[in-house]
Amino acid sequence: MIFGGKGATGKASKEAPAIVTRHSSGLEQFHSMLHGSEDLSILDMSGASQANITFVTGAGHRISSDDLIGTMQQIFGDNFLEGQQDPEKVKRFLELALTFPDASFDGALVWDALQFLISPVLEETVARLLRVVRPGGLILAFFNANDKIAQIPVYGHRIQDAKTIAQVPRGALQPAQHFNNRNLEKLFEHATSIKFFLTRDNLREVIVRR
Amino acid sequence: MWSKKKEDAPEPPEKPAFVPSTPAVEPQRRESTSMSSPNRSFEAEPLTPRGGSVGSAALGKNVTVKGQIFAREDLTIDGEVEGTVECHEHRLTIGPNARVQAGLKAREIIIQGSIQGNVDATDKIDIKKEAKLVGDIKTSRIVIEDGAYFKGSIDISKPNAAPKTQAAGSTPSSAQQPLSTAQPTPVGSSAGTPVR
Numbered sequence: 457m458i459f460g461g462k463g464a465t466g467k468a469s470k471e472a473p474a475i476v477t478r479h480s481s482g483l484e485q486f487h488s489m490l491h492g493s494e495d496l497s498i499l500d501m502s503g504a505s506q507a508n509i510t511f512v513t514g515a516g517h518r519i520s521s522d523d524l525i526g527t528m529q530q531i532f533g534d535n536f537l538e539g540q541q542d543p544e545k546v547k548r549f550l551e552l553a554l555t556f557p558d559a560s561f562d563g564a565l566v567w568d569a570l571q572f573l574i575s576p577v578l579e580e581t582v583a584r585l586l587r588v589v590r591p592g593g594l595i596l597a598f599f600n601a602n603d604k605i606a607q608i609p610v611y612g613h614r615i616q617d618a619k620t621i622a623q624v625p626r627g628a629l630q631p632a633q634h635f636n637n638r639n640l641e642k643l644f645e646h647a648t649s650i651k652f653f654l655t656r657d658n659l660r661e662v663i664v665r666r
Numbered sequence: 667m668w669s670k671k672k673e674d675a676p677e678p679p680e681k682p683a684f685v686p687s688t689p690a691v692e693p694q695r696r697e698s699t700s701m702s703s704p705n706r707s708f709e710a711e712p713l714t715p716r717g718g719s720v721g722s723a724a725l726g727k728n729v730t731v732k733g734q735i736f737a738r739e740d741l742t743i744d745g746e747v748e749g750t751v752e753c754h755e756h757r758l759t760i761g762p763n764a765r766v767q768a769g770l771k772a773r774e775i776i777i778q779g780s781i782q783g784n785v786d787a788t789d790k791i792d793i794k795k796e797a798k799l800v801g802d803i804k805t806s807r808i809v810i811e812d813g814a815y816f817k818g819s820i821d822i823s824k825p826n827a828a829p830k831t832q833a834a835g836s837t838p839s840s841a842q843q844p845l846s847t848a849q850p851t852p853v854g855s856s857a858g859t860p861v862r
Contacts (some may be wrong), residue, residue: 497819504793504816509808513822520819612812624812 476623477616481653482661484619486563486596489663490517491618496562499588501569507614507622508565520561524569524581525610525626527552536629540574549577554584561589566597567613574632582643586666592648595664602658603634635660727763741772744779754788762796775805777814784818 490496494516500508503523512519531549532539539545564585573581589595600608608631611623633639637652637660644650644664653661722740725731729745737753744761750769751758758772764779775787777797785791787805795813802818810816 504810504814505812506810509810509820513820518819518821521816523815523817526815 474625476611478621478623478655479619480621480661481619481655482596482598482663483615483621485651485653485663486565486594487618489594490515490563493517493562497560499556499561499564501565502567502613505612505614507616511615511617517562520556522554524553524566525572525629528569528572536572537574537632540577540632546577550580550584553581554588556588558587559590561593563594564589564596565613566595568598568600568608568611570597571599571608571635572610572629572632578632578643583646586644586646589666591666593666595647595662595666597662597664599635599640599660599662600631600658601636601654601660603636606630727761760797769801788823 490498496517497520498512498517499520499522500512501522501524502508503526504521509519509521527549528536531545531552532542540549566585570578570581585595607628609628610626612626614622614624616622635643640652640660640662641650644662647664647666649665651663653663655661722742723737724742725745725747727744731745731747731749733749735741735747735749735751737751737756737758739753740757740759741751741753742759742761743751743766744763746765748767751766751771753772755773757774757776758770759776760766760770760779760781762778764781766779766781767783768781769783769786770781771786773787773789774792775785775790776792776794777785777799778794779796780798782800784801785799785803785805787803789805790807790809791803791805793799793808793810793814793816795811797811798815800815800817802821803816804821804823806823808820808822
């Protein structure tokens with residue numbers, strides 16, 4: 457287990473929602489593990505963004521884009537957590553989420569999406585995630601480590617460089633549960649390895665090796 | 667004598683000067699009108715005002731097409747299309763009202779509407795923020811605005827010789843930069859876009 461991260465360096469932009477640019481040890485690790493390879497397939501689950509496309513394709517890789525939180529909001533609606541208890545909605549969600557062939561990707565940037573899913577949708581989503589990533593591939597996911605927070609800010613994540621991300625606010629959602637290291641180890645028990653980077657601002661960055 | 671006429675001439679020929687912003691062109695035209703028949707210049711010039719719109723077609727928002735569309739000119743689609751659309755060497759614009767379930771091929775594709783299908787642009791794809799695209803993209807360059815919905819993969823096709831030269835040892839970054847959508851909309855500027 458590795459504790460790292462330098463925390464957020466708040467950098468508000470002019471008006472409207474403040475964009476935070478921060479160091480990400482998880483991304484740095486993710487990038488260093490992929491570095492030196494070409495023609496890899498990367499899944500970005502933060503929705504389509506020019507920054508991420510540019511970064512990934514600029515490194516000679518292929519990128520696939522999906523928006524897991526967008527799909528959740530589309531299917532589960534305003535009553536986000538209650539919606540996940542509706543079998544019909546869960547079925548629809550699973551029809552839309554991560555519908556890629558097995559072992560399609562060398563890496564998956566899941567960002568902060570998983571923390572808003574409740575059991576059993578969460579476990580099913582993680583199982584699919586592990587299926588679509590090739591053995592040895594990496595998954596980067598973020599979890600808020602503050603167990604007292606009622607609403608977790610949701611961000612779009614834009615890669616600035618190999619160890620810096622810009623977080624674009626997308627509102628806030630109620631967390632599905634509190635994730636500590638033990639929860640996460642259990643959640644990814646079928647993975648080969650898992651590393652944690654705990655930042656000063658209570659963000660747990662997780663690197664999972666399939 | 668000729669020179670005097672030329673000095674006098676500049677005023678009347680200004681009528682057909684369709685490109686007043688480029689004075690350097692005008693003297694050439696005057697000379698050509700004096701050398702050749704005037705009819706020729708009047709025939710040629712009416713095409714100029716149409717400018718970019720010459721050779722472009724459009725399907726309006728109340729038009730539905732099922733089947734294959736081949737265009738040898740720029741094409742704008744704002745209606746419904748199901749099938750395939752090919753505009754080799756030309757620009758294809760998918761308007762904001764368009765609902766397309768088709769594979770698209772063109773030199774350049776601008777997307778504002780909704781597409782379900784694979785998109786192949788030899789030069790560039792420009793996805794606007796109101797666009798919705800579900801399908802795989804193959805292109806040399808891509809510009810995507812924050813707020814656009816995209817689900818699929820992006821394959822940046824490299825110029826034919828590029829991959830081999832990269833493998834041979836040239837700096838990969840410099841070789842890949844042009845392919846990597848280098849001049850995107852600044853992340854920060856579009857970043858305020860709220861969640862869909």
